Amino acid sequence: MAKQGAARKSEAVEHGLKGERGGSRAAELDRLIHERVRLGIVSALAVNDSLSFNQLKALLKTSDGNLSVHARRLEEAQYITCAKSFEGRMPKTEYRLTAAGRRALERYLDHMEALIRATRQG
Amino acid sequence: MVAPRPLHDRALDNLRFIRQTMERAGSFTAVPGWGQVAVGATALAAAFLAAHQRTPELWLATWLGEAIVALAIGGSTMVRKAYAVNDPILSGPGRRFGLSFLPPMVVGGLLTMVLYRAGLVHALPGTWLLLYGTGFVTGGAFSVRIVPVMGICFMLVGSVALFGPAAWGDWLMAAGFGGLHIVFGMIIAWRYGG
Secondary structure, X not given: OHHHHHHHHHHHHHHHHHHHOOOHHHHHHHHHHHOHHHHHHHHHHHOOOOEEHHHHHHHHOOOHHHHHHHHHHHHHXXXXXXXXXXXXXXXXXXXXXXXXXXXXXXXXXXXXXXXXHHHHHO | XXXXXXXXXXXXXXXXXXXXXXXXXXXXXXXXXXXXXXXHHHHHHHHHHHHOOOXXXXXXXXXXXXXXXXXXXXXXXHHHHHHHOOOOOOOOHHHHHHHHHHHHHHHHHHHHHHHHHOOOHHHHHXXXXXXXXXXXXXXXXXXXXXXXXXXXXXXXXXXXXXXXXXXXXXXHHHHHHXXXXXXXXXXXXXXXXX
């Protein structure tokens, strides 16, 4: 019973935070970056100018298919850019974080910190 | 039925994940774990051979031979690991690691000549272990956290070698260049992939 109450309170806090930041658009942005692989891609690119596909794959310990699907979603949202080139005969895919992606990560961090503060105060 | 995790726990978990990903992404990832295990194995063999040499010259030649073998194994596995993840070894964190790691190695080479000429061969194990550890502590500032920890362990073994009895020299060389390389190499290989 107490756990159900806590869960309801948590949901209320989460919705309240989303409401504060402008409704459905904020919620949509959160969902996009909230997924673990996508969050990992954005976090890793936040501390590097650029990272190759293989570097991200090794760092996040994920498969080629999984990484490319999530990277494409971030690319479609214009959070990251993707540049394909050749190094000798080897194809190379390089990712960079865009200004929009960096802002999204900052908003996500603010959101998480606000959630922690709100649940501690409540 | 499993109760849902409280929201603040999930938020903390997400923040922790971001921090850890940033730490790993910003660190030098080409330190070769399995390469270090191989270097450790050859160092154990070298310690056994060195302990059975009759003259300081042959003892020194054994360890210098081991240094060349270790350099070849460590260098090739580092380049191979960096190539596998497309990590440019001569730029970024790899370059910073090298620039911090190399000076203590050069000093070690020069001190080896001085100590050998002065007839202080028994001081070499402590000097080598201390300077090797110093290289990993300074270079490790740009690498994953376990690398400077390994450096500190080398420095501790080196301190014991420097102030302990000369008879402990080969045992401590085996414990440091053999044991520490194998233990930390396996941890690096397991945690940071290869």
